[in-house]
Amino acid sequence: MKPTVFIAGPVSWNHLVSVDELPAARPHTAFAKAHRKAVGGTSAGKALNLVKLGARVTLRTVVGDDEPGRAVLAVLAGAGVEVIAEVADGPTEQHLNLMDPVGGRVSIYLEVPELREPRHDERAAAALEVADAAVIDLAEHSRPLLGAARAARVPVWCDLHDYDGRSAFHQDFLAAADYLFLNDDGVPDRAELEALLVAAGARVAVATLGADGAMAAAAGAVHRVAAVPVERVVDTNGAGDAFFSGFLVAHLAGAGVPDALTAGATAAARCLGSPDLA
Template identity: 30%
Template structure:
């Protein structure tokens, strides 16, 4: 199966602190490093490590940071196609020891960049499943994806129920992922979306595991406690990729949850957006060791 990942690359500075700062003037001491970030890069890097046939589309500027991103992804075997943007997105992520994060956007992409729509339509036609990320420019592609009857998987991340920005993605997607961090009753929300006709709704609960709802079942999977927290950046994207790996290999939904849990757990034990230890072999062997 060929997967097209649309939207979401950035150049990130990660700052590790003992605790996140209170909103007062103060001096803090920590450590930092720079890496590639954002949801499209995270998903595509993990899929590539798992041997999944995928292509990443994103927008980048012809600047220092855009060039660093291009080189980084190319060196890691990611098949990426870019349209030009006026700026390359950059973040500063403040992280505490428990994996909590404050993200500061220091540069954002253009909401409506010029896209090569002819090339994008060919990409959509040529792929079997579309991972549509919640990046502003991707909304204009929903109608085009629907025209060619391609299934859409969308990760809503820290979804907020009163934020209408998500509505177009929710309406368009066949499968939805989101975090329960800002949700008071995630199961009620999952059931609502299943009643709307969604094939599957998956929710991650951080340290409390993950759940999935379909028309016929509701399943839960706890985390794997042996993975030690180093950096939680990218854990959700790794979980998504592991889950999708199981899905395209026709595994049960419970096995898909387990694959996602392994990939996400491995990611938090590394400071990289995708763990250097992740591979298809690692995923399958770890599954056998833990679950069989």
């Protein structure tokens, strides 16, 4: 049977701009090598990757009543994601992403929606009740779903991205997570990062390490996996979400931590070789 995953978190409509190198902090002129617009946001990335991997996905998110919002919803619906769309008063989230050829990225938030009053809590609660896993991504509008997932007794999966071990914004998500993910941007020292994973208190805590693969702490042991080689990196957007999704689907299929890490690394490599999030 297909695993059923509930996701709460942000989606966006992004303008992706490829440059020879990320701009220095000084006034100057730069030329784009290429640019395009596409769906983005960590919850969209996870939803699209999970569907590709065979999961049944319900995504509760926030969009504006505008063309970017309609474009995002069309992509998600076309991929087979069931969307519970809360409509914000303002515009849909939008980013300007500057990307260099070696995987560097600067993401500039152009618009961030504010949800004043959710209208579909009952639909979200019903989707949570039948979910095998609840992915609650970083956003103020998804924060209340941490408690809802706990109340429904659904395992909570949280991706803290570049958490530095101290940020107050992340603490609710850290405390609620049964399965915890982050990258090494916030804590580049590997010994410190391993200690953070061990001390997190989650059933499994995973850190992705870019070209160095990933490591996970679970049941008192630390596991490591190498990155899967990629002949040509096309686009780094979504690679972390692909890793997360590969790990999650493998775990729900009964894989242990080492095999789930390998599944995550394989999914990330496929994403890196593609211009799309999944």
